[in-house]
Amino acid sequence: MPPTKSPSRKKTAKKAAKKTAKKTAKKKVAGKATKKKTSRSPSKKASKNGRSSKDSHQQADLFSRSSASDKKKSTSKKKVTSKKTPAKAKNSNTTKAEILAAKQKDISVSEFFAKNRHLLGFDSPARALLTTVREAIDNSLDACEEAEISPEIYLEVTAISEDQHKIMIRDNGPGIVKEQLPKIFGRLLYGSKFHARKQTRGQQGIGISAAGMYGTLTTGKPMTVISRISRRKPAIEVTLAIDMAKNQPVVKKEREVEVDWSHGTEVHIELEGTYKKGKHSIDAFLEQVSLANPHVELTYINPVDEEPIIWNRVTKHLPEPPLEILPHPHGVELGILMQMMKETKSRTVSGFLCSEFCRVTPNVVKKVREETEALGKDVDTDRQPRRLSSADVKILHKAIENTKMMAPPTNCLSPIGEELMAKTLTRNFDPELVITVTRQPAVYRGNPFQVEAGIAYGGELPGDDLASIFRFANRVPLQYEQGACAITQSIVASPWRNYEVQQARGALPTGPLAVLVHIASVWVPFTSESKKAVAGYDEILKEMRLAIMEAGRKLATHLRKKRRLADAERKKDYIKKYIPQIGIALQDILDLSDQQRTGAESKLADVLERSRKM
Amino acid sequence: MAKKVTRAYLDKVRRDNARKDKKTISSIENAADEIYKKILKRGKPAMRFPVRSLSNVSYDKRKGYLEIGKARKERTLTVNTVKGFAQTLRMMGLSRDLVRSNDFATKRDVYYQSKNWEDAKFEDQTESDTVMDDIEALFSVDDVSREQLRFVPDEHGGAVAGDLVVLDPDIESGEVERIDCTRFGSGAYTIPTSVEHLSFETNAKFVLAIETGGVFQRLQSHKFWKTANCILINMAGVPTRSTRRFIRRLSEQAKIPVYAFVDCDPYGISNIYRTLKVGSGNAAHINRFFCVPNATYLGVTPQDIIDYELPTHPLKDVDIKRAKDALKNDPFFKSKKSWKSAIEQLLSMGVRAEQQALAMWGLNYVIEEYLPRKLKNPGKFLP
Numbered sequence: 002m003p004p005t006k007s008p009s010r011k012k013t014a015k016k017a018a019k020k021t022a023k024k025t026a027k028k029k030v031a032g033k034a035t036k037k038k039t040s041r042s043p044s045k046k047a048s049k050n051g052r053s054s055k056d057s058h059q060q061a062d063l064f065s066r067s068s069a070s071d072k073k074k075s076t077s078k079k080k081v082t083s084k085k086t087p088a089k090a091k092n093s094n095t096t097k098a099e100i101l102a103a104k105q106k107d108i109s110v111s112e113f114f115a116k117n118r119h120l121l122g123f124d125s126p127a128r129a130l131l132t133t134v135r136e137a138i139d140n141s142l143d144a145c146e147e148a149e150i151s152p153e154i155y156l157e158v159t160a161i162s163e164d165q166h167k168i169m170i171r172d173n174g175p176g177i178v179k180e181q182l183p184k185i186f187g188r189l190l191y192g193s194k195f196h197a198r199k200q201t202r203g204q205q206g207i208g209i210s211a212a213g214m215y216g217t218l219t220t221g222k223p224m225t226v227i228s229r230i231s232r233r234k235p236a237i238e239v240t241l242a243i244d245m246a247k248n249q250p251v252v253k254k255e256r257e258v259e260v261d262w263s264h265g266t267e268v269h270i271e272l273e274g275t276y277k278k279g280k281h282s283i284d285a286f287l288e289q290v291s292l293a294n295p296h297v298e299l300t301y302i303n304p305v306d307e308e309p310i311i312w313n314r315v316t317k318h319l320p321e322p323p324l325e326i327l328p329h330p331h332g333v334e335l336g337i338l339m340q341m342m343k344e345t346k347s348r349t350v351s352g353f354l355c356s357e358f359c360r361v362t363p364n365v366v367k368k369v370r371e372e373t374e375a376l377g378k379d380v381d382t383d384r385q386p387r388r389l390s391s392a393d394v395k396i397l398h399k400a401i402e403n404t405k406m407m408a409p410p411t412n413c414l415s416p417i418g419e420e421l422m423a424k425t426l427t428r429n430f431d432p433e434l435v436i437t438v439t440r441q442p443a444v445y446r447g448n449p450f451q452v453e454a455g456i457a458y459g460g461e462l463p464g465d466d467l468a469s470i471f472r473f474a475n476r477v478p479l480q481y482e483q484g485a486c487a488i489t490q491s492i493v494a495s496p497w498r499n500y501e502v503q504q505a506r507g508a509l510p511t512g513p514l515a516v517l518v519h520i521a522s523v524w525v526p527f528t529s530e531s532k533k534a535v536a537g538y539d540e541i542l543k544e545m546r547l548a549i550m551e552a553g554r555k556l557a558t559h560l561r562k563k564r565r566l567a568d569a570e571r572k573k574d575y576i577k578k579y580i581p582q583i584g585i586a587l588q589d590i591l592d593l594s595d596q597q598r599t600g601a602e603s604k605l606a607d608v609l610e611r612s613r614k615m
Numbered sequence: 616m617a618k619k620v621t622r623a624y625l626d627k628v629r630r631d632n633a634r635k636d637k638k639t640i641s642s643i644e645n646a647a648d649e650i651y652k653k654i655l656k657r658g659k660p661a662m663r664f665p666v667r668s669l670s671n672v673s674y675d676k677r678k679g680y681l682e683i684g685k686a687r688k689e690r691t692l693t694v695n696t697v698k699g700f701a702q703t704l705r706m707m708g709l710s711r712d713l714v715r716s717n718d719f720a721t722k723r724d725v726y727y728q729s730k731n732w733e734d735a736k737f738e739d740q741t742e743s744d745t746v747m748d749d750i751e752a753l754f755s756v757d758d759v760s761r762e763q764l765r766f767v768p769d770e771h772g773g774a775v776a777g778d779l780v781v782l783d784p785d786i787e788s789g790e791v792e793r794i795d796c797t798r799f800g801s802g803a804y805t806i807p808t809s810v811e812h813l814s815f816e817t818n819a820k821f822v823l824a825i826e827t828g829g830v831f832q833r834l835q836s837h838k839f840w841k842t843a844n845c846i847l848i849n850m851a852g853v854p855t856r857s858t859r860r861f862i863r864r865l866s867e868q869a870k871i872p873v874y875a876f877v878d879c880d881p882y883g884i885s886n887i888y889r890t891l892k893v894g895s896g897n898a899a900h901i902n903r904f905f906c907v908p909n910a911t912y913l914g915v916t917p918q919d920i921i922d923y924e925l926p927t928h929p930l931k932d933v934d935i936k937r938a939k940d941a942l943k944n945d946p947f948f949k950s951k952k953s954w955k956s957a958i959e960q961l962l963s964m965g966v967r968a969e970q971q972a973l974a975m976w977g978l979n980y981v982i983e984e985y986l987p988r989k990l991k992n993p994g995k996f997l998p
Binding site for chain 2: 572575576578579580581582583585586587589590591593600601604605607608609612
């Protein structure tokens with residue numbers, strides 16, 4: 002389970018992070034209160050919006066690990082940033098604030114996590130197990146895809162006791178070099194691909210190391226990682242614990258081991274957690290993973306069932322790697338814009354806009370300037386970006402919104418595709434009919450996105466229950482907060498009765514149905530930080546509805562045809578079944594002879610057969 | 616006082632019944648024969664039913680009941696209708712057998728009988744009830760009633776008390792049972808499901824048809840029928856067919872009027888009273904047998920609520936809907952100006968009052984004051 006970033010990049014990011022930390026710390030002394038405010042608001046906004054570009058160094062600073070940890074632990078933020086103040090203030094007369102400040106000390110990320118594990122998906126034993134699996138699968142998939150290897154994942158969950166389980170996961174990824182192993186698995190928030198403006202699985206939690214730490218915390222057993230990078234090199238097994246105060250890995254044991262695979266990573270974690278079935282189970286999660294990742298070969302052994310569950314891949318081809326794009330001006334929030342302007346290397350506002358956003362040309366900048374005039378203040382776009390007053394930036398931001406410009410490029414998205422969706426749905430449900438729809442990309446607030454919908458109908462799917470809903474954002478299964486999700490809302494709002502499917506008012510459709518909806522976007526809007534439900538922007542709801550309705554219409558065509566055939570069959574039966582009854586009744590009432598009766602019956606059958614064929 | 620049923624009368628009843636039975640049988644046989652002949656000619660047989668809906672109903676003042684219109688719908692025997700056709704024919708056969716064996720069957724009986732019909736059997740009773748309604752409509756065109764088809768309702772009729780002798784002849788033996796409706800003590804005579812063979816002896820001046828058991832009980836136990844010289848009939852809500860038919864035959868034979876005494880609400884007016892007087896809207900094909908044109912509306916009227924200062928309840932939404940529907944769609948109310956203004960008055964008051972609200976003035980106020988005062992002016996009753 003290697004991280005998703007190359008080590009060299011990580012280092013630069015780290016250095017940069019340190020630099021900013023110092024810088025901000027120095028500034029603090031001058032004007033603590035106000036500075037805090039300004040420094041906090043953009044970073045807070047930024048993490049909330051989660052948009053930035055990996056390419057721009059300034060952005061990388063902003064979103065380096067310290068600010069990431071800020072997000073995760075808003076409570077401890079103050080303490081982290083004010084760390085250096087007491088030292089500077091000691092020689093003068095100590096004020097109360099300074100005495101208090103002296104007591105404040107840095108809290109390591111790990112320590113924070115240990116005390117706030119509920120924030121990170123480890124709040125209940127059942128959830129802890131699922132979160133661990135989610136992190137592990139995420140890591141494995143990302144590793145394989147980055148190395149362009151078709152993923153093969155083997156996952157085994159074994160019960161040690163009812164509330165203690167062991168998770169073993171192995172992938173066929175590139176493996177991790179010995180030196181990197183402890184860092185990747187033994188520290189929190191290391192080497193994350195935190196925010197890139199491209200379609201990624203995204204940060205779902207805090208990482209596999211957190212799961213390992215949770216395991217150590219609850220069972221006392223360290224995590225074991227085995228990794229091999231090539232057939233020619235031995236596999237290395239490392240037993241790891243985390244020094245929580247320092248957020249540093251502690252290698253308990255390291256040795257070479259024999260394994261029967263040539264490359265990949267295997268992780269063993271023992272942790273406190275309970276295994277459950279149902280909507281929020283590991284089983285359900287893996288089912289969803291297999292639906293949205295047709296290229297994954299997945300073997301799963303759970304502690305209850307005897308047989309392993311195997312999802313065979315339906316394609317050897319990896320999904321097209323999504324392209325990274327510059328942000329579109331229509332999607333940028335004011336706070337981010339301010340931050341970007343402060344940190345840009347461009348010497349003019351015009352140059353800044355052209356080089357750090359997509360779809361901005363000098364001509365567009367001219368139009369933006371005209372718009373600023375229309376708003377009552379001509380903002381000079383030839384000035385240095387950082388010289389603009391915040392009032393000017395506000396006007397500039399508004400002017401950008403008012404300026405018409407080309408929609409962002411949409412080739413940066415990587416949908417599952419109609420064909421592959423159909424294949425995974427068929428593999429998982431063996432239904433009577435599968436319909437899949439991939440819409441053309443669309444744009445909301447400057448963010449390209451693309452919606453796909455798939456319907457599996459009939460077969461083994463239960464006919465009396467509400468439809469099963471499978472929600473995905475960038476191929477990541479959404480398992481919680483179904484009701485709050487734009488996907489659910491658009492399914493409920495679709496006119497299923499028109500498609501020959503039962504639906505109670507305001508409810509999901511009823512019938513042998515599985516409905517899959519996937520939204521791919523460089524930036525999926527979630528209803529909250531926990532990324533459990535997609536927010537209902539109009540454009541998004543519209544695309545979702547259109548996708549579902551297109552699939553629904555095809556379903557209706559199929560069901561109508563099926564009903565017609567069944568009707569015809571039944572009617573043929575009708576003739577055989579009821580004509581003798583007419584004969585009996587006529588014979589009874591009119592005292593006919595048997596011969597008369599059969600004569601009438603055959604004539605009537607004739608007439609009806611002929612009319613049916615016409 | 617009581618007249619003896621003569622042999623001649625009995626004979627006449629028997630002849631009448633025999634004639635009716637013959638007509639029933641020939642109607643059934645003709646219908647079947649028509650279908651049979653069409654089949655022999657390789658045609659598609661069809662049955663013609665009167666359209667049963669308010670759109671095909673009219674009110675003829677002279678005739679005095681809601682009458683079914685001329686609209687017919689034809690049901691042709693096709694692949695789609697073959698099942699219903701077979702079931703209709705089998706049920707017609709059953710009816711013919713019932714007439715020939717001088718027997719009868721209730722709706723539920725018919726449903727169970729059909730279980731012998733192999734593929735033509737009914738899955739549930741609503742199916743068989745629908746087919747029975749169809750047959751009834753089909754033969755109503757020939758003036759054959761459901762009772763003559765020997766299909767009788769499950770529900771029994773209302774209760775009767777007062778100066779009335781019901782003559783119930785046993786057609787087999789010729790013996791006539793004389794039922795004196797004054798001699799039921801604190802109980803009452805129950806109207807049977809079939810009333811066609813009954814005849815009546817009475818000196819009463821009118822029939823009082825009452826909506827609720829409570830008021831009937833009060834009038835009966837205080838022998839109001841004696842003081843007012845009348846016959847009390849408890850309809851218990853919307854009167855059943857046999858109750859309506861009983862009242863109709865009684866009032867026609869004895870030539871006495873019928874006064875309805877019901878709750879003052881849209882249900883009492885447009886469902887109970889209207890059905891009693893002119894029949895129901897959705898079974899209009901039989902109304903000519905099951906209406907009581909001699910009936911008028913004694914009370915409780917909307918004006919009574921004011922005059923007698925009755926305690927009230929507010930009208931519910933369904934009440935308002937029902938009243939508005941009566942004003943807009945019901946051919947009977949539409950043709951009676953006094954009813955129109957009475958219903959409008961009720962709607963504008965926005966309240967309803969029950970018969971028993973009169974008890975506010977004393978339990979026996981209804982006997983001692985209300986009814987005697989009302990009965991002084993039967994001409995003022997609502998039509």
